[in-house]
Amino acid sequence: MIDLHYWTTPNGHKITLFLEETGLPYTIFPVNIGKGEQFKPEFLEVAPNNRIPAIVDHAPADGGAAVSVFESGAILLYLAEKTGQFIPNTLRGRVDTLQWLFWQMGGLGPMAGQNHHFNNYAVEKITYAVDRYVRETARLYKVLDRRLEGREFIAGEYSIADMACYPWVVPYERQGQDLNDFPNLQRWFDAIRQRPATARAYALADEINTAPSVSDEESRKILFGQDAATIK
Structure with a gap:
């Protein structure tokens, strides 16, 4: 099972595209970036850069403890190698x-x-x-x-x-x-x-997020007003 910490941004969509294509079982944990949920301590344990997406794989290939991955490109590569799909073997x-x-x-x-x-x-x-x-x-x-x-x-x-x-x-x-x-x-x-998987991924996004992330001055401050003091 994959835990996907996700919001409806282009980087978030990358991961749902992959998961919908492969049929890997996953659970979405929404991280509303306009409300500052990316700064919660439990999320930072998975994503130290305060950014979505991030995943936790509870069934890694080595059979060991759960593996967490942040950065969308790293996640795509990890999942491709885990499944042997959507990356050539040559x-x-x-x-x-x-x-x-x-x-x-x-x-x-x-x-x-x-x-x-x-x-x-x-x-x-x-x-x-x-x-x-x-x-x-x-x-x-x-x-x-x-x-x-x-x-x-x-x-x-x-x-x-x-x-x-x-x-x-x-x-x-x-x-x-x-x-x-x-x-x-x-x-x-x-x-x-x-592609059917693309339609499913974007339909899912529409269900999760029905309002723009930048909707008022507070959300603007959260998204665009961070500096070194943000990192605790």
Whole structure:
């Protein structure tokens, strides 16, 4: 059984995509980040960075004590290795999958995240920042579009690389992007959206969270007002 500490963000969606694809039994423990639940002591035992998602695997492959994992990319890799699914077993296939997984973790996610912040949440609209991150998001979309030319999925077969990238493309309109400008990316996006596991994962999210995480000044302070003093 997997305990999934989760909220309905792109990084959270990555893990439900994987779990719904594989059928691994799991229980969701919602962590409402707009209410500061990510700072509860019991959550910090699993996720020392105060961020979702995180998991606890009560049946690890070595048969020992439960294993906790934080950081969405690390979780995807852990689960792929646990199940032997959605990661190739060949050297070149594995390298392809991992390099694109890390590309998302180091590039697409952080840049799109800053795009969301300055476009949608920043109290002061800073033209330079908005332009910087919208343009960088477009550049990364083009990198992925080029990668997908002649390929159904990022590393050939559907993999954790696709599961990592897809949730960060879902809010493309809020990122100031038009998928018509990226035809290979559009085809890939539509193919993943139509997968039954994707539909189940996002339907689950709609049940868990019915309100925006940033809804008032208090939630804004919780999400965007943290500093070193936050770490106890």
